[in-house]
Amino acid sequence: xxxxxxxxxxxxxxxxxxxxxxxxxxxxxxxxxxxxxxxxxxxxxxxxxxxxxxxxxxxxxxxxxxxxxxxxxxxxxxxxxxxxxxxxxxxxxxxxxxxxxxxxxxxxxxxxxxxxxxxxxxxxxxxxxxxxxxxxxxxxxxxxxxxxxxxxxxxxxxxxxxxxxxxxxxxxxxxxxxxxxxxxxxxxxxxxxxxxxxxxxxxxxxxxxxxxxxxxxxxxxxxxxxxxxxxxxxxxxxxxxxxxxxxxxxxxxxxxxxxxxxxxxxxxxxxxxxxxxxxxxxxxxxxxxxxxxxxxxxxxxxxxxxxxxxxxxxxxxxxxxxxxxxxxxxxxxxxxxxxxxxxxxxxxxxxxxxxxxxxxxxxxxxxxxxxxxxxxxxxxxxxxxxxxxxxxxxxxxxxxxxxxxxxxxxxxxxxxxxxxxxxxxxxx
Amino acid sequence: xxxxxxxxxxxxxxxxxxxxxxxxxxxxxxxxxxxxxxxxxxxxxxxxxxxxxxxxxxxxxxxxxxxxxxxxxxxxxxxxxxxxxxxxxxxxxxxxxxxxxxxxxxxxxxxxxxxxxxxxxxxxxxxxxxxxxxxxxxxxxxxxxxxxxxxxxxxxxxxxxxxxxxxxxxxxxxxxxxxxxxxxxxxxxxxxxxxxxxxxxxxxxxxxxxxxxxxxxxxxxxxxxxxxxxxxxxxxxxxxxxxxxxxxxxxxxxxxxxxxxxxxxxxxxx
Numbered sequence: 076x077x078x079x080x081x082x083x084x085x086x087x088x089x090x091x092x093x094x095x096x097x098x099x100x101x102x103x104x105x106x107x108x109x110x111x112x113x114x115x116x117x118x119x120x121x122x123x124x125x126x127x128x129x130x131x132x133x134x135x136x137x138x139x140x141x142x143x144x145x146x147x148x149x150x151x152x153x154x155x156x157x158x159x160x161x162x163x164x165x166x167x168x169x170x171x172x173x174x175x176x177x178x179x180x181x182x183x184x185x186x187x188x189x190x191x192x193x194x195x196x197x198x199x200x201x202x203x204x205x206x207x208x209x210x211x212x213x214x215x216x217x218x219x220x221x222x223x224x225x226x227x228x229x230x231x232x233x234x235x236x237x238x239x240x241x242x243x244x245x246x247x248x249x250x251x252x253x254x255x256x257x258x259x260x261x262x263x264x265x266x267x268x269x270x271x272x273x274x275x276x277x278x279x280x281x282x283x284x285x286x287x288x289x290x291x292x293x294x295x296x297x298x299x300x301x302x303x304x305x306x307x308x309x310x311x312x313x314x315x316x317x318x319x320x321x322x323x324x325x326x327x328x329x330x331x332x333x334x335x336x337x338x339x340x341x342x343x344x345x346x347x348x349x350x351x352x353x354x355x356x357x358x359x360x361x362x363x364x365x366x367x368x369x370x371x372x373x374x375x376x377x378x379x380x381x382x383x384x385x386x387x388x389x390x391x392x393x394x395x396x397x398x399x400x401x402x403x404x405x406x407x408x409x410x411x412x413x414x415x416x417x418x419x420x421x422x423x424x425x426x427x428x429x430x431x432x433x434x435x436x437x438x439x440x441x442x443x444x445x446x447x448x449x450x451x452x453x454x455x456x457x458x459x460x461x462x463x464x465x466x467x468x469x470x471x472x473x474x475x476x477x478x479x480x481x482x483x484x485x486x487x488x489x490x491x492x493x494x495x496x497x498x499x500x501x502x503x
Numbered sequence: 504x505x506x507x508x509x510x511x512x513x514x515x516x517x518x519x520x521x522x523x524x525x526x527x528x529x530x531x532x533x534x535x536x537x538x539x540x541x542x543x544x545x546x547x548x549x550x551x552x553x554x555x556x557x558x559x560x561x562x563x564x565x566x567x568x569x570x571x572x573x574x575x576x577x578x579x580x581x582x583x584x585x586x587x588x589x590x591x592x593x594x595x596x597x598x599x600x601x602x603x604x605x606x607x608x609x610x611x612x613x614x615x616x617x618x619x620x621x622x623x624x625x626x627x628x629x630x631x632x633x634x635x636x637x638x639x640x641x642x643x644x645x646x647x648x649x650x651x652x653x654x655x656x657x658x659x660x661x662x663x664x665x666x667x668x669x670x671x672x673x674x675x676x677x678x679x680x681x682x683x684x685x686x687x688x689x690x691x692x693x694x695x696x697x698x699x700x701x702x703x704x705x706x707x708x709x710x711x712x713x714x715x716x717x718x719x720x721x722x723x724x725x726x727x728x729x730x731x732x733x734x735x736x737x738x739x740x741x742x743x744x745x746x747x748x749x750x751x752x753x754x755x756x757x758x759x760x761x762x763x764x765x766x767x768x769x770x771x772x773x
Contacts, residue, residue, distance in 0.1 A: 233533075248663070250677060251659070251663060251672070251677050251678065252663065252677060252678050252679065253677060253678075253679050254676070254677035254678075254679040254680045255679075345742075346741070346742025347741075347742040347743065347744050347745065348742070348744075349678065349679070349745065366664065369745060369746055369747065370744065370745045370746070372663055372664070374666070378666045381666060381668070382668065385668050
């Protein structure tokens with residue numbers, strides 16, 4: 076008897092280069108793709124997750140080559156055969172799919188491990204699946220479970236508290252200096268890609284404004300537009316320093332652009348309000364002696380890497396803990412699922428025994444008229460007890476846990492159904 | 504009553520020590536539940552301290568702030584109250600760990616001094632005694648909170664400047680939060696201290712006919728007051744903040760400890 080299970084097919088930033096991921100066109104949102112997905116024969120329930128780093132399809136159906144190929148074709152379209160994309164996609168079945176979903180929800184599979192954004196994306200995707208009615212009882216249960224697993228991992232481990240990239244390290248340091256970043260002003264000096272990323276992270280923390288200074292003014296204007304900020308010319312750099320709090324420098328200048336002596340009067344006119352400099356340029360833009368000034372903090376790329384490394388080892392420890400929780404929850408969910416599979420067989424078995432008892436009791440008791448009501452009750456009780464005792468061992472056999480790598484639940488169900496002749500009257 | 508008072512004091516020592524240990528466990532483990540229990544026990548300690556001071560008030564028949572033991576005990580009690588009231592309004596990560604240990608040290612100092620209840624000296628028999636002494640000790644309490652915040656600031660600033668992110672980096676709050684804590688506690692302490700000095704001066708006038716006697720205690724109180732005044736003035740005018748004010752808060756605390764313990768008691772109280 077083929078078994079229905081979870082099948083997960085997807086691509087992510089680890090397995091698939093961006094050129095390939097770009098081919099997956101899901102720009103129209105969730106509704107249309109979900110409608111298409113549910114049309115695929117064999118998909119009983121389905122769910123789709125699409126973020127900038129991953130696209131995943133999770134369905135409930137009969138696992139097999141055919142369904143997998145259809146799901147891959149759904150992702151990549153008909154232009155090439157599904158086999159052409161096999162190297163780029165990952166396919167998980169059953170418990171592996173459950174484990175993968177839990178891992179994704181807990182942000183253990185994300186580019187920035189521990190980031191909280193993925194859970195929101197998962198919930199949004201789930202909202203579409205429920206609105207369109209493509210998620211049934213199994214997916215509902217699984218997805219709700221994945222949210223609670225993610226929450227458990229967030230509360231029981233420190234996975235979310237450690238920054239892991241240069242830009243989030245910069246944000247973490249800024250938070251240690253300023254606390255709340257909501258009323259802070261950021262200035263970008265130069266227009267390097269990494270500086271832009273760091274600025275993006277800071278904007279994500281709600282900073283008030285972004286000012287861009289660049290030798291090529293038009294470039295500064297372009298970049299400023301992206302952050303809804305404003306551009307200023309390079310000559311205004313020093314006067315601007317009086318107004319901003321966080322400066323990310325990444326010019327291609329061969330020499331240092333700011334020296335300690337220049338900053339002394341700036342600090343005075345700022346009334347010593349803290350200044351945080353992040354120098355991502357190589358060679359460095361800022362005089363390392365700036366760090367000697369009171370209330371001024373200067374970090375270059377190596378210093379930031381140090382924060383990243385420190386957090387990485389911390390994060391690795393937390394990720395281990397989180398991995399253990401994922402394993403544990405996957406196992407629990409597997410047990411629940413097995414229970415779900417066993418339920419119809421147990422019910423059939425009990426029903427059959429009850430039916431036999433009632434038929435035979437009817438036959439026998441109709442021939443004996445001398446029995447009192449109390450005696451009839453006792454005979455009925457005895458029949459029920461015999462059937463329970465006979466069923467005890469088969470049920471224990473059915474419920475006993477599967478040891479080792481192979482799950483024998485399906486074999487057991489089939490054996491019992493054959494032995495007891497269950498489902499021969501058209502119930503299957 | 505005497506026995507009960509003794510029991511209260513032992514209970515104060517026991518609960519405060521337990522709170523300190525739990526705050527330390529929280530500092531290491533960062534488990535929020537432990538902090539909650541620690542805070543509850545510190546509140547219990549505050550209640551017991553109140554009962555102990557109350558019992559001494561009944562035993563002595565006057566406000567018990569006249570001996571070294573009583574003054575330091577009152578100092579610890581005021582610090583506990585100041586912390587709990589501060590904690591009710593602001594949250595500063597791991598502040599409780601530092602403050603609870605300071606309270607513990609004060610209690611140990613109180614435990615080491617003589618607990619004997621002596622008849623009130625004629626010079627102290629004035630209704631200015633409870634007002635002046637409690638205002639001054641509440642000032643000390645807020646200054647001691649500022650001291651704890653300043654220590655935390657200096658530890659965190661050191662890690663950020665040296666870029667050696669050790670044990671304290673993740674466990675201490677932001678520099679800004681600590682600087683604000685310093686500013687608020689110094690401001691509150693300064694108001695109490697000013698009122699304490701004014702009432703002290705009025706008391707001196709009542710007792711000896713002059714407002715100012717150039718007593719070492721008065722001089723050192725004035726030195727402490729001026730130190731905090733400079734600190735507040737410079738913060739508002741020249742923008743002094745951060746490390747500089749943290750160092751001043753530590754220096755201010757040292758001066759007030761000297762005023763309280765070094766000058767005040769060998770010279771006979773109040």
